[in-house]
Amino acid sequence: MCGITGAVWLRENRRVDDGLIQRMTDVIAHRGPDDSQTWTDPSHRDGLGNPMGVALGFRRLSIIDVDGARQPMANEDGSVRMVFNGEVYNYVELRKRLQGAGHQFATQGDGESIIHLYEDIGTDVFSQLNGMFAVAIWDASRNRIVLGRDRIGQKPLYYAFKDGRLVFGSELKSLALVPGVCEEIDPAAIDEFLTYQYIPHPGTIWKGVHKLPPGHFAVLDANGLRVERYWNYDPSVEQPVSRGEAIERLRELLSDSVRLRMRSDVPLGSFLSGGIDSSLITALAGDYTDTPLRTFSIGFSVADFDETAYAAKVAKHLHTDHTRFEVNPNAISILDKLVWHYDEPFGDSSAVPTWYLSELTRKSVTVALSGDGGDELFAGYERYRALWLSQKLNRLFPIHRLPGIGLVNRLPDSDQRHSISRRAKRFLEALGQPPVRRYLNWLQIFPESMRASLYTDEFVAELPGTDPTEFLESVWARSEGRDIVTRASTSDVLSYLPCDLMTKVDVASMAHGLEVRQPLLDYRVVEFAASLPVSHKFRGRRGKLLLQDAFGDRIPGEIFTRPKMGFGIPIGKWFREDFRPLVQETMLADDARIQRFFRPEAVADLVSAHNEGRQNHGYRLWNLLILETWLRQHF
Template structure:
């Protein structure tokens, strides 16, 4: 697990000198505290004899082959070089195959398998990798740079191709170190951020700077720069499989995925929230350890946001060496750190507990397993049940036209995360809309009408005609013809999972030099889950049925039936208490940076409605505060 960066330039006056590639590498030193290397070839010429050059930078967090596997790594004749962030879990199997075809290995690490696989297969190599990765390969034989990102988007990779120079990196801050790259805020990205609480790929907050989408590779050569998909599973296809065979296949796939992710030369543990997913991963990981597995959970002093009692129950059942951390979240204290590390506006407030959990876990281990992905793959979210229920109700009678709906919508909101009033209001707001728009209503932070009331006229005029919801609609259409729950979960796998959850976990964990591995997101598990009939995953308003049927004997039965809590913080309370003064000093201040986009009186109205208890705008205010803090950190904006 590491950080990578680099550049290729096609004209000598755009070259990256030693000082610049060192800055690009140093600024992501938190991703790799164990080693730093740079390499450059500034004497290279293209096929026409024109001067060109390449520079690669690498920061290492040593996990496998700790004493070796330094990067940038070269093949036998030195004409192919690579930097790589992530883990290749099937590297031992690939190594045997490659040695059999004559390749000589100089290290014991997982990265060298990529290098030799590329020599044999070129860009087809990515389809043979089982892992999480962001890869850059300089091929002097063909005068080209190849970038590749894993199928699910667990590892980030940003790039910009301007003025015949490509720059790339694991984090945006590497690109921002290059003059002329991160210059103009993209208005469309601001609109997307307020919609989703993240900025969807391939865009970023900066014009001309992009995220390489999951399951894609990019090539820069004499033909120009192009991006191409290499993984394209078909979620519209449902397989015919018996329930018994599905259970058996589920056991095989997830058990093997955990086994492969237990390979490590440094201390390894597991996050344990006490939910179904982390409990199952922890149980399966225990099959591959001779000593009790280290497990970690984090608790908060507010009961609505603390599920560590369930984690303790599972830990006792499984016999793990369990550590419970308790913290009082101080978002004011870590706000600037969070915003700096995430590089662009990122509004998921669960980044706060993820940050604390990563920081504290890293004191004991270097690698942690996580249950991420189970809700998306096996229909675990409450919103899937809401979608299913709304469809059934809507077929019987148009509830959204019933008398008294207006009165219900005017009921004051509750601070409690799972209050009946709060959930009921969101449900009723969406029930009369077209299906994908109905689902979007449960996802979006600022609905379209509220965004429009917030925007200044001049900013509104800068926005493109494309609706931000088009990103979700495109993901939704990938499972055309399937049932609503499958379509919603597929859309989440292709949008929310890589853009929100994977971003949150990668940045929070790598800020502390912790590697997080997610066995549920093995691409074989993802493809299998997508192909299953919905009745094996979801039935009668209950989700994750296949996980219960396949692994119900591994963890306490009560874990499968307890209410889902999620991983949150008391954000609504904060904006009525400890954040009250902060709001006045930042986004309510006369010199607030976000006034460039938003009407001050509209922001003030949101704050007033929230603090009076009339509405719960906690998540919206958090997004605005994140954006304001980011703009204050970004010099010259």
């Protein structure tokens, strides 16, 4: 687990010198506090004698082969060099195969298998890796650089190709040090951010700067830069399988995934929230350790957001060495840190508890297992049930047209997470829309009408002709022909999971030098879950049925039936109390940076409606505060 950065230039006047690559590497030192190296070849020439210089930078968090496996890493003759962030979990199996083919290994690390496999099969290397990774491979003999990112997007990789120079890195802050790269805000990114609370790949907040999409690789050579997809699984195809066969296959796949992710030369533990997913992963991890597994949960003083009592029950049941952290999250005190580390506006407020959990867990272990992915793969979200129910109602009669239904929208909002009025409003707003738009209604932070009333005329004129909903529609289309719950969950795997959840976990954990591994996101488990008939996962408004069938005997039964809580914070209450002075000093101030895009009176109306209890705009105000803070850090 590390941080990588680098550059390749096709003209001498676009060279990145030793000092600059060192600064690009140093700025992400938090991702790799154990080691730092850079390597440059400023005088390389391609086959036609044209200049093609290269510089690579690396920060290391030592996990496998702690004393060796330094990077940038080279093959036997030095013709291939690599920097790599992440973990290749099947490296032992790959290593045996490669050694049998005659390759000589200089380290015991997992990353070296990538280099030798690349020598044999080129860019097909990524399809052979089971892991989370962002990779940059400099191939001097082919005069090219190859970038690759894991299938699920667990590890980030940003790049910009401008005027004959490619720069890349694990974080945008490395690229921002290169003159002429991060200069102009992309107006479309602001519109996307308010829609999703993140900026979807391949875009970023900066014009001309991109995220390499999950499951893709990029090649820069004499023919220019091209980006290709290598993960070609088809979620539109359903595989007929009996329930018994599905149970056995899931047991095999998930147990093996956990086994692979237990490989570590440093202390390893597990996040344990007390929910289904983290409890199952913790139970399976216990099969591969001779000593009690260390587990960690985080609690809050607000009872509606605290589930550590369930975590304690699971820990007792599994005989883990459990640590419960209790914090009173002070989002104001860490706001600037959060915004700096996330590099671009990122509005998921659960980044706050994830930050604290990572910080406290790192004091005990270097690697933590997590249950991320269970809701997306096995239909666990409440919104899937709402979507399923709305589909059934729409087929029976147009309930959204009944007299009096609109009165529900006049009900006052509540700060309670499971508020009936809040859920009723969102449900009724979605009725009558096409399925993908109905689903977007459950996801979006600012609906289109609200964004339109917020934007200044000048900002509207800057917006391109694209629609933020095109991103969701594009991933929705990949599961054509499937049932509505499968289409929604598959869309989440391709959008919400990499753009929101994986970003949240990667940044919060790596800010503290903690590696987080997610066994449920083994690509074999993901592909298997997508292929299953929905009846194996979801029935009668209940999800995660297959998980319970396969592993119900491993954890207390009440964990499967208790209400889902998620990983939230009382954001609405905060804005009415703790955040009020900060809002006045920033978002509502005369020098508010968001006035560049938004009408001040529209922002003030949102704040007033929230403070007076007429509507709960807590999550919307959080996104605006994040954007305001980001703008103040950069302009």
